[in-house]
Amino acid sequence: MDVVSEPDPDLLVQLDSVSVRRGTTTLVGPVSWNVELDERWVVLGPNGAGKTTLLKIAAAELYPTEGTAHVLAETLGHVDISELKPRIGLSSAALAGRIPGDEVVSDLVVSAGYAVLGRWREEYEDVDDERAIDMLERAGIEHLARRTFGTLSEGERKRVLIARALMTDPELLLLDEPAAGLDLGGREDLVAILTELAMNPDAPATVLVTHHVEEIPPGFTHAMLLKEGGVVAQGLIDDVITEENLSTAFSQAIALDRTDDRFFARRKRRGPSHRRAR
Numbered sequence: 001m002d003v004v005s006e007p008d009p010d011l012l013v014q015l016d017s018v019s020v021r022r023g024t025t026t027l028v029g030p031v032s033w034n035v036e037l038d039e040r041w042v043v044l045g046p047n048g049a050g051k052t053t054l055l056k057i058a059a060a061e062l063y064p065t066e067g068t069a070h071v072l073a074e075t076l077g078h079v080d081i082s083e084l085k086p087r088i089g090l091s092s093a094a095l096a097g098r099i100p101g102d103e104v105v106s107d108l109v110v111s112a113g114y115a116v117l118g119r120w121r122e123e124y125e126d127v128d129d130e131r132a133i134d135m136l137e138r139a140g141i142e143h144l145a146r147r148t149f150g151t152l153s154e155g156e157r158k159r160v161l162i163a164r165a166l167m168t169d170p171e172l173l174l175l176d177e178p179a180a181g182l183d184l185g186g187r188e189d190l191v192a193i194l195t196e197l198a199m200n201p202d203a204p205a206t207v208l209v210t211h212h213v214e215e216i217p218p219g220f221t222h223a224m225l226l227k228e229g230g231v232v233a234q235g236l237i238d239d240v241i242t243e244e245n246l247s248t249a250f251s252q253a254i255a256l257d258r259t260d261d262r263f264f265a266r267r268k269r270r271g272p273s274h275r276r277a278r
């Protein structure tokens with residue numbers, strides 16, 4: 001039987017030997033992971049490494065098969081999830097996929113307060129609507145407030161999701177591949193927004209899931225590298241995002257550059273001896 005650990009009130013995410021299994025397959029784990037108040041984490045790894053599964057646990061959307069998961073100092077399985085959800089800001093492709101195309105952008109943002117997708121019969125105050133507009137402004141898209149979600153570009157949708165995720169002034173912000181599908185300009189705009197958030201001491205603890213080191217905003221403090229459900233490395237970003245760890249995680253020799261506090265990665269070119277040997 002699992003030993004259920006006690007939640008530490010100073011930790012926003014506290015996973016103790018957590019695994020998620022489906023049948024005989026381990027999706028992720030065992031993982032032990034702590035996220036503190038002022039930390040900004042990036043979770044990186046190849047396709048199928050278990051990143052989204054891990055984030056779903058942090059979002060209180062998925063319970064571990066083994067181990068204990070505490071989120072916002074509440075133990076999953078022993079807490080009313082509907083009370084926990086508004087305290088967590090989440091942006092993910094799965095969430096975007098559930099949004100009906102005819103939802104009005106400002107309604108989508110304001111309705112985060114009830115953890116529902118769009119305005120229905122809930123009561124909102126003027127101050128809520130004003131905050132929704134503020135959040136859209138922060139994401140640089142206040143001009144889209146009256147547009148419907150279905151008419152937005154991919155980059156605009158991503159920004160709406162971030163505005164929505166921040167609406168409830170969450171204690172924990174979880175962003176699953178927010179730059180996926182964006183062009184170069186869109187990616188750079190998003191990195192700039194996330195850099196501003198990362199540098200803001202009042203911003204919530206943040207976890208960003210990505211495949212690409214180029215998407216890591218300056219100001220992110222910690223990283224976890226996953227491969228096939230297991231942890232390759234985790235800790236301070238400079239210790240984790242290294243050529244050696246990336247090469248292990250992505251199963252190929254990776255060269256890593258760093259410019260202006262940004263990371264850039266590519267496969268190492270084979271040396272002349274290789275070419276001669278062919």
Ligand SMILES: Nc1ncnc2c1ncn2[C@@H]1O[C@H](COP(=O)(O)OP(=O)(O)OP(=O)(O)O)[C@@H](O)[C@H]1O
Nearest residue numbers: 022025027045046047048049050051052053054211
């Ligand atoms: N319900 C399920 N049943 C069986 N396997 C699953 C289930 N959900 C996910 N998986 C598998 O678990 C592994 C981890 O999936 P997950 O979505 O967490 O990975 P990821 O790192 O986010 O991948 P990607 O970068 O491709 O989005 C994958 O191999 C996936 O196929």
